[in-house]
Amino acid sequence: MFGTDGIRGYPNQGYFSPEKLVRLGRALCHFLRERGLDQPVLLGKDTRESGDMLASSLSAGLTSGGFSVVWGGVLPSGAVAYLSRKNDFSLGVVISASHNSGEYNGIKLFSAQGKKLKVEEERQIKRFYEEGRGVEGKGMGRIEISSSHFQAEYLQFLEEVFSGLSLTGFKVLLDCAHGACFQVAPEAFRRLGAYVDAYNVLPNGRNINQGCGATSPSFALERLQATEADIAFSFDGDGDRVIVIAPTGKVLDGDHLLAILALFYQRNGWLSSSRVVSTVMSNVGLERFLEQKGIQLERTEVGDRWVLEAMEAGGVVLGGEQSGHIILRRYHSTGDGILTALELMRVLVETGLSLEELLEGFRPYPQYLKSFSVSCKPPLEELTSLREICEEVRNRLGSEGRILLRYSGTEPLLRVMLEGESVSLLKELMERIGEGIEASSQLQGLGAG
Structure with missing residues (x-):
């Protein structure tokens, strides 16, 4: 049922038939009640046309078990995680297949603390699902629709994290992949003063990640060279990862971002225990680069949940994956592409250095x-x-x-x-x-x- 990052599949097939989604919703009710939780569930989604069917079916199961569901509309995963924590929701649900193409969809689950569920919790949900567990005699939940309110809360969070940061004078190109970032990412950069050139912000339900976004950085690269923007950011479908294109045309992945942020954090005294966490996929060049700076790279298996667990166990504030999932524990409990992009802009503003200068000495192996x-x-x-x-x-x-x-x-x-x-x-x-x-x-x- 659960893979590396939630449940993934085709709508109307397997776990994503309406009947099975209702069953999953009821299993989630049982899971939450066992933990003494009874607050509403927050549900956000990306722009796939199947999102409404998945949201409606899952909500039917949740409300039948007595849990109210608040539909937050189109929201990045990082926003759902933050809002779940801030507003004391019992659970945060993201309907998204992340970087996959539009015919897929998926479900990601965040705890009331804004963290991906642990493997043992997912196994418990799967067991409840297979046993047909639910919650009886608890009345009916309700559905509330409140999309603009939650986008505003998330944007306020970003403004607070980056208060004092001015991006006036920067021309920033954003590839929003026709996904969950298409509204909030351009607005977040504009509020900080940047001139924003936003692409792929016209979702039709089927074009998410289609030849664009974090898995197709060539789109942003071509536009960057044509528009002479200062920097480009490519987000994926649910906005939890970001790939950066430098003005020279160099594509920077999560390893490059970890290298830049690790040195910036080290200089500011924020890099607790002089360690960074990444996965087995990270380039050995990153490990060598950090070693030279007195920073240890700790590796986990693939998956940002494993990265976060290692970060929490070791008191580490910076971690991520080569794919562009970056976890900034100073501010957040999960990967957030918009937050990461703005943190990189902070580095550029406060150091006055170019991306090439910030990466001097970093030599990734092929x-x-x-x-x-x-x-x-x-x-x-x-x-x-x-x-x-x-x-x-x-x-x-x-x-x-x-x-x-x-x-x-x-x-x-x-x-x-x-x-x-x-x-x-x-x-x-x-x-x-x-x-x-x-x-x-x-x-x-x-x-x-």
Whole structure:
């Protein structure tokens, strides 16, 4: 049911049929009552045309179990997390498939503290769902619609965090991916004085992430070069990640942002314990760069929830993922693309340095990432032939190289990351791994041969 980041799938199929969404809503009621929670549930969504059906069906299950639901309308994930914490909601629900294309949809859940639910909590919800649990005899909940009010609250939060920051004189290009950021991101930058050139702000329910946004930074790059803006930010569908394009045309991912913010925090005395948390996907170049500055990089498995858990356990204020999820614990409890973009603007204003100057000495190793379609997801350690190929690849990469295989938590894909000093070697080795994946009967659902 739950993958790396919530539940993901196709509307009217699997867990996302109306009947099963009602069942999930009732399971959530049981989960919340067991924790002594009885406040309303906040529900926000991105711009997908299936969002209303998912929201209505899930709300039917929640209200039938006695929980009122407040529809916040189109809101970024970071806004739902913040508002859940601020307004004492029992749960924050985001209807979104994040960076995926418009035919997908998904559900993300945030606790009353504005944090992604823990794995054990998701397992409990799944068990309640499978057992058909609900809440009887608690009356009926109601649905309240209050979209503009919550957008205003979130924008006020951003203004308070960045009070005193003036972006007057900056021309900022925003690619909002026809997604959840299309209204609040341009407004947030304008309120701080920036001249905003906003693109992909005309959602039609189907065009979210279509050739734009954080997974297609080439769109913003082309517009940046044509408009001579000072900087460009590309958000994904639910706005929890951001990719940056420098005026030179260089595309900066989460590793670059962590490098810049870590040094800025260190200089300001904010980097508690001189540590930053990221995942196994982060480039070894980031690790080397931070080591030279006296900062330790702690790695977790993929998923921003694991990053946050490690940050909280170690009292770390800065963490994130290479994909552009950045968690700024000084202000927030989850990844927030708009918050991250504005924090980078603060760095530019207060240091007076360019992005290239801020990244001086940061040399990422070449990485090659590729996703392969699979029909089944057997444990990787059981794939003897593929393991042998991977061992061969490790030997050829040498001590400075890395290989990482992991299944997507939301799609039928096996993701492969190779890292080393030679791009041509990485491409050659990726082809070898691809041949092994395609030849694997276990991965292709053809038996155990």
